[in-house]
Amino acid sequence: MELTQLEYFLTVARLQHMTMASKALNITQPALSHAIAKLETELGVPLFERNGRNVELNRYGKMFGRWVETALNNIQNGIQEIEEWSNPETGVIHISYLNILGVDLVPSMVRDYQVHHPQVRFELYQGDHGDIDEYLDKGTADMMITSRETTLDNHEWIVIRKLPLFIVVSADHPFASRSSLSLFELSGEPFVGLKRNCGLKATITSRFQHTNFELASTYDAEDLITVAGFIKAGLGVSVLPQTLGLMLDGLVWIPIQEEGWDWEVGLKWRKDRYLSPAAKRFIEHIGYGIQVSGGLDGS
Secondary structure, X not given: OOHHHHHHHHHHHHHOEHHHHHHHHOOOHHHXXXXXXXXXXXXXXXXXXXXXOEEEEOHHHHHHHHHHHHHHHHHHHHHHHHHHHHOOOOOEEEEEEEHHHHOOHHHHHHHHHHHHOOOOEEEEEEEOHHHHHHHHHXXXXXXXXXXXXXXXXXXXXXXXXXXXXXEEEEOOOHHHHOOOEOHHXXXXXXXXXXXXXXXXXXXXXXXXXXXXXXXXXXEEEOOHHHHHHHHHOOOOEEEEEOOHHHOOOOEEEEEEOXXXXXXXXXXXXXXXXXXXXXXXXXXXXXXXXXXXXXXXOOO
């Protein structure tokens, strides 16, 4: 059974005349008669009472017609919904992102984009590194906002911000009055680290490997806000980006003397997966905004 057969059937049912229906459909009358006959054969019942070229639905035709109208309406609604969701001006953009980025970066990106594209909607999914990777791999999200260290070969990547990292201590820590610190001065300090599924962990681990020494973590927290809370309580020190979600009272942010200590955050999507026009335009917008700003200073 083909979609065109169903459309032919409804046209004949509406006009009740084979010749008129064939002209409306822009096909020959024999071709139309053949299509209707084939449909009736597939169903195993006649659909029309015939009187020459005049036709009228019988009880089977009326029964079948109600379902065909519903089915074709649903198909048309599906086509329309896909158009609305994928249209660059009215579509839906699905983004997953690390929890900590939901305090400042993600809301500001959504707000700025909707200034120019007010009818575009966003479906947002937040979580730890494992969560957002799964959203992307399963196709729930079109793209995700994360750390560069999580990027794989089948991913495309645009840097959004480079956030400087700081040594963070409590206000009553002996280091609290320092204007800067070398990481080597943290040797022997209780260090609040991060568990595997936090997006910043790979960045910090990589940077410490290049310093030729390792810090033994006293605590490993699930997320960055927990790290900040442990530091505030005097349970250790850590290295964190200075983002709004972490700016707790009682914390002191000390610049790191060694160079290259920053957290690169960007937009990632899969090369091998379809992106809607709405998603593509958003990516282009992010890329263009970075070019215009002329830098990645985290502003």
